[in-house]
Structures are given as structure tokens and as C-alpha cells.
Amino acid sequence: MGRLFSNVVSRIPFPSGAYSIVSLVFSGLVLSGCGLIEPEKAPPACPEIIVLKEAEEMTRFQGQGRDLTDVAFEASINNFANVCVLDEETNNLNNQVVVRFELTQGPASDGAARFNYFVAVATHDRKILSRESFDLVAPFEGNRTSVALVDNIFPTIPLRNGKTGDDYIIFIGFELTRSELYYNRTKI
Template identity: 75%
Template sequence: MGRLTNWSVSRLLSMPSLAVVTLFGLAGCGIIEPEKAPPACPEIIVLKEAQEMTRFQGNGRDLTDVTFEASINNFVGGCKLDEETGRLHNQVVVRFELNQGPASDGGAQFNYFVAVATQDRKILSRESFSLVAPFEGNRTSVAIVDNIYPSITLGRGDTGEDYIIFIGFELSRSELYYNRTKL
């Protein structure tokens, strides 16, 4: 193919419809292959009632009885489809923020869950994770990031958009009640 001169480039640019038609035509014939689109990933939802946790010492519910407060304040996810097995491998990165309370013993231990569900909220799998956060020195707050890798075997014709990943703290009855009174 010959070299394009300034005249031929400017002439080509003055005929945009011809250039666009030619490029689309080449792409349609497979001469220019577009990159394969990434798979659709499941929606990630942090359950509102389980997004925060306030842990009290004993049966008291006064501010002085708080050992720590925690929240899920950020998350990000991605996925990759294994076309041979039909499994959608997800990665979810969850960020927790914890604040030490007056009744703290110097650390915080808590559990959270990740559940995979269908769009109609039928739970397919659920897994619990345990984390420990030390409040070292005179620190009264700490952030923790955790990576989790739920995978989903896709049904025939399904995509990641047909599923939801739920995240939340595992709460006791009294912690759940406390959260509901704050909403």
C-alpha cells in the first residue's frame, strides 16, 4: 500500500462517511477484530441492616458500653468467566472501618458474610469470614481490606447479571435490633 501524503490524509478526512463505512465494513468482515467484551458481573449489594455493627460490652447499651463500631464503607468487584467450565470467578474487595469504643479491650473481632443469590433473592451459597482488628498504640480507628472470591456455576443461558452477591455483618439479635432502631 502506498504512503499517505498530507493531501491524501486531508482528502480522506474530508470524506468521513466513506472512512467510517470502510472501517465498519472491515470490522464486519473480521479483518479488524474488536476485543472480546468482558463478562457481565453480578451486582454487589451491602445489606442496609447489616452494613454497620455496634458491639457492646455485657448487657449495657450506654455509650460507655461500646467496645467498637464497624461499618462496611466501600467495596469493588470484578469477574472472569471460565468458558470451559461455565464458572464465573468473582473477586470482591471489601473495606471495613472500625472505631474503638470506651469499653474496648484493644481490639475488635467480628464476622461478616457473603451470599450468592439469584435475581429473585434465592440464596445459592453463603460463606462466613472472621476478621480481627487490633487498635495498636493510641489508634482509635482502623481500616481493614479483605478479598473474597465467590464463584458461580452459570446455568444455561445465564450471565453474571442473573445473580447478586450480598455482603453484611453477622449480627446477633440485639445488634440487629439496635441497627433497626437507627434506620
């Protein structure tokens, strides 16, 4: 199947109060695809995006302690969008997936949140076709204790045998250690 992802090309930190700006970005992405569509052609079906429940939040502790004073940062995936365009020459479905993270600095912070998240393309029967991990760093500059971060990725799905975007799922989640996963499971 080969590599389905292109490189991450933009990382835009936003102050946590910039919800209206981020909303405009998401709206613009969705609406920008509409102007590219010829009137007689319906837009392609985009894959469903699912944020895995156990991997939608992360609490990173500093050291072995699990007290509130040991929290380096907390993070959540709190918004996402997908815009797709069908390349009729190659029959590839080119996606732009935008993921928004909200991060809060903890008492044990070193001034930045460093974390990984993954994006996986799968069939509807949950067979993973491709999975890639992305590293992000969110600095807590000045006296900011929270920050929003937006990341763009561009998975390409080769459509074969009459398949459409409806036949695929894009999974998103934080890459968690065993102890972080256990911590999340105790909160659910």
C-alpha cells in the first residue's frame, strides 16, 4: 500500500482564547473546498474521523508521582476537520485533516508540552492501512498557562475497486505510555 501520509506542513500555536479564530479556520477549510467543485459534480465523500475515546486526552506527569503537583501538562483533542478532494487522474482521495489540541500547563511543567499523536487510515472493518505518528511541542510562553495548537496533515487514500471515502475511517489519538493509558481508563 505504501506511505499514505505527506509531511506535516504547518503548526500554528494559538492562545487558548482564540476560539473564534480557529472556528474561522475550520469554516474556511470546509468552504474553500466548495468553490473548487464543478456544479455538475457532487463533492467526494470524505472518510469519517474518529478520535479514540481512551486516547483523546493525556495527562503527563513529571517523575513517578501521580499527585496533582506532579502534573507537567494536560492535553486534549478538542476539534478536528477533514476536507478531501478526488484526484481523478490517479483516483487518489487527497485529505487535509486539521486537528486542534488544547493544552494546560501543570505545576511540574518545564515550560513546554512535548507529545506525540497518531493518525491512522483504516477500512470500515477496522483494518489499519497506514498509521503515522507526529511529534509536537507547545511552549507555554510568558505567563500563559494554556495554549491551543493546530496541526495539519495530508493523508492520501488510493481508491480502488469502486471504493469511496465512505469506505474508510481516519482514527486520531494521543500516543500514550502504559501508565498514561491506565490513568485515562480510570477516568472514563
